[in-house]
Amino acid sequence: MHSTAPESIANSISETIDVSFVLPCLNEVRTLKTCIEKAQTAIERLGMLGEIVVADNGSKDGSQELATSLGARVVNVPVRGYGAALIWGIRAARGEYIVMGDADDSYDFREAVSMVEKLKTGYDLVIGTRLKGKILPGAMPWKNRHIGTPILTRIVNTLYRSKFSDVNSGMRAFSKQAFQQLDMESPGMEFASEMLVKSAILGLKIAEVPITLHPDGRDRAPHLRPWSDGWRHLKYILLFAPKYVYWIPGSLLIFFGLVLSGILNLTPGGESVYIGEFRFNDHWIVVSALSCLLGYELLLTGLLAHLYTLTHRIRRRSKRMDWIVKAVSIEKIILFSLVMFGVGLGIELSVVRTWVDGDFGPLYAIRPAVTGMVFILIGAQTLFSGLFYAILSDRYQAHSLMSQNSNSIDRETH
Numbered sequence: 453m454h455s456t457a458p459e460s461i462a463n464s465i466s467e468t469i470d471v472s473f474v475l476p477c478l479n480e481v482r483t484l485k486t487c488i489e490k491a492q493t494a495i496e497r498l499g500m501l502g503e504i505v506v507a508d509n510g511s512k513d514g515s516q517e518l519a520t521s522l523g524a525r526v527v528n529v530p531v532r533g534y535g536a537a538l539i540w541g542i543r544a545a546r547g548e549y550i551v552m553g554d555a556d557d558s559y560d561f562r563e564a565v566s567m568v569e570k571l572k573t574g575y576d577l578v579i580g581t582r583l584k585g586k587i588l589p590g591a592m593p594w595k596n597r598h599i600g601t602p603i604l605t606r607i608v609n610t611l612y613r614s615k616f617s618d619v620n621s622g623m624r625a626f627s628k629q630a631f632q633q634l635d636m637e638s639p640g641m642e643f644a645s646e647m648l649v650k651s652a653i654l655g656l657k658i659a660e661v662p663i664t665l666h667p668d669g670r671d672r673a674p675h676l677r678p679w680s681d682g683w684r685h686l687k688y689i690l691l692f693a694p695k696y697v698y699w700i701p702g703s704l705l706i707f708f709g710l711v712l713s714g715i716l717n718l719t720p721g722g723e724s725v726y727i728g729e730f731r732f733n734d735h736w737i738v739v740s741a742l743s744c745l746l747g748y749e750l751l752l753t754g755l756l757a758h759l760y761t762l763t764h765r766i767r768r769r770s771k772r773m774d775w776i777v778k779a780v781s782i783e784k785i786i787l788f789s790l791v792m793f794g795v796g797l798g799i800e801l802s803v804v805r806t807w808v809d810g811d812f813g814p815l816y817a818i819r820p821a822v823t824g825m826v827f828i829l830i831g832a833q834t835l836f837s838g839l840f841y842a843i844l845s846d847r848y849q850a851h852s853l854m855s856q857n858s859n860s861i862d863r864e865t866h
Contacts, residue, residue, distance in 0.1 A: 470500035471568055472547030475555040476537035478509040481518055483557040483669040488522045491551075491561040498565055506555070507541025509533070535643030539636050542628075550631060553580075553623040557669035558591065567625035567661050576630035576656040577647075579616065580623035585662030592665055596620075600682050604689065608645070611693040612652040616660070619648050620685075623663055630656055635767065642688040649692050650766055692761055698754025705747030712740035717823055721816030737819045741826045748830055752837045759844040777845045785838030789831040796827030 473491040477484065488504055495502035504524040508516050509532055516526050529540040542550055549571050553559040559580065567578040583605075587597060605619045622644065633654060638646045651658055690697050716737050719725050725732040755776075762768055803817045803824065 468501065469503050469546040469548070471495065471498060471502040471549045471551065472505055472542075472545035473502065473551045473553070473561060473564070474505045474507060474538060474541040474545055475524075475553065476509065476534055476541065477506050477511055477515050477519070477555045478537070479511045479513045479515060480555040481511070481513040481515045484515055484518055484555050485522060486557050486669065487553075487555050487561060488519065488524050491564075492523070494551075494562050494564050494568075497562070498568055500568075503545070503547060505541050505545050507537040507544075509537045531639055533639035534641050535636070535646075536639040538643055539639075542631055542636075545628070547628065549625060549627055551623075551625045558666050559623040560664060560666065561623075563661075563663045564623070564625055567623075570659045570661060571625055571627055574657060575659045577624065577626040577651050577658045579618065579648075579658065579660045580621050580625075580663035581616075581618040581660045582621055582663060582665040583618045584660065586664040588664065588666055590667040604645070604682070604685055607686070608648060608652070608689055611689065611696055612649060614648070614652040614658075616648060616658075618660075620644060621663075635765070637765075638688065640684055642684040645685045645688045649689060653692060653766055654768060691757075692765070694754040694758040694761075698750045698757065702747045702750030702754060705743045705750065707747075709740045709743030709745075709747060712736060713744065713823055713826075716740065716819050721819055734816075734818045737822045741822045744826050745829055745833075749833060752833060756837060756840055756844065759841070759848060763844055763847040773848065777848055780841075780845075782838055782842040785834060785841065789835035789838065792827050792831030792834065796824045796829075796831065799824030799827065 473494070475484070475487055475491070480487075484506070488506075491504050495504075504519075504522075505527055506515070506519040506524045507527045507529050508519075509529050516528075519526050525544075527541050527544045529537045531540070538552055542552065549568055551561065551564045551568065553561055553564070563580065567580060570578045582592070583597075583601065601618060601620045605616055608614060608619050609616060624647070630651075633656070634647060634650045636643065636646060636650075712732070715725050715727070716732060716734075722734065759773065762770060762773060799820050803815075803821050806817055807815045
């Protein structure tokens with residue numbers, strides 16, 4: 453490799469690297485040289501051994517050759533996407549600290565000096581916030597600055613009790629150890645949201661540093677697609693928030709359904725029930741049934757989604773989930789399902805008996821008939837969801853056991 457980089461930039465695998473600047477790249481030959489030179493300056497100012505990693509996503513404009521000639525290390529990424537490029541590049545980076553930023557010259561890598569200094573004081577992740585810094589004219593579209601980014605930031609802070617000011621900033625610094633904890637997987641632009649959501653859930657120590665956003669230095673349209681990428685961000689943000697997506701709406705639906713069903717079933721069939729000026733007749737038992745079934749399904753799905761997240765997405769223990777997994781076994785689930793099925797079947801048989809006793813005449817029993825159906829369906833829902841729960845709970849317990857053993861080994865070592 454022919455290097456024109458300063459001596460402080462390491463180009464030997466045998467050297468211990470302090471900091472790595474990782475730049476995702478796809479046909480960025482127009483701005484790449486400026487970005488690399490600014491990163492080199494930042495490494496000089498830090499007085500640390502560093503490297504520049506260009507994670508190339510299949511450039512065909514000479515970006516790879518240019519990066520190599522400037523002393524950067526090129527990592528060829530076979531999977532297309534912003535997140536994929538960063539994941540491959542960061543995994544290949546050898547530094548204890550990582551700085552990531554776009555290769556379009558919208559970020560000044562010299563501002564990363566203060567971010568790395570923050571990491572050295574014990575922070576796990578440092579965000580370069582544009583909204584608390586400067587946004588130069590033409591650097592950010594109006595809808596991104598005043599609608600998209602503030603809304604997504606507010607949603608993340610509300611759902612995860614975080615205090616971010618700019619969740620869409622692409623300039624960040626973090627320790628390699630923290631990145632390994634995050635177990636990143638998003639290949640697209642939602643990589644940015646995944647990093648912050650997981651950092652908040654895992655309780656990483658996070659700081660922000662004001663930075664300046666410059667106009668895109670390229671002579672073509674950016675890779676970002678505001679609406680489609682914004683939707684992908686939102687979907688990922690909601691993925692890890694079962695409380696708001698599943699449990700709260702599920703609980704409200706069940707509460708409404710149970711109250712309405714109770715009122716209707718305590719009133720003789722055919723008679724209307726009045727609550728204030730509102731009149732509820734037999735048809736409303738169908739509404740209560742739908743509300744109960746949908747609410748119960750949301751609660752079950754939320755539990756399974758949360759358990760899957762803990763076992764497959766962030767590998768984290770939860771005290772609440774520890775209690776649930778210990779208290780709820782597949783045997784208890786089967787027993788509960790049978791009880792629900794039995795209660796529902798009993799109600800349905802009582803309806804049939806009433807019909808027989810009435811010499812098969814007119815029957816006003818839609819309310820108990822639908823209520824019995826709800827019990828039977830809840831039993832079936834619980835049974836089949838319970839089988840999946842059993843698989844996930846076994847996986848969760850295995851992770852918990854491994855975590856406990858690892859902590860014990862660490863204590864014995866120290």
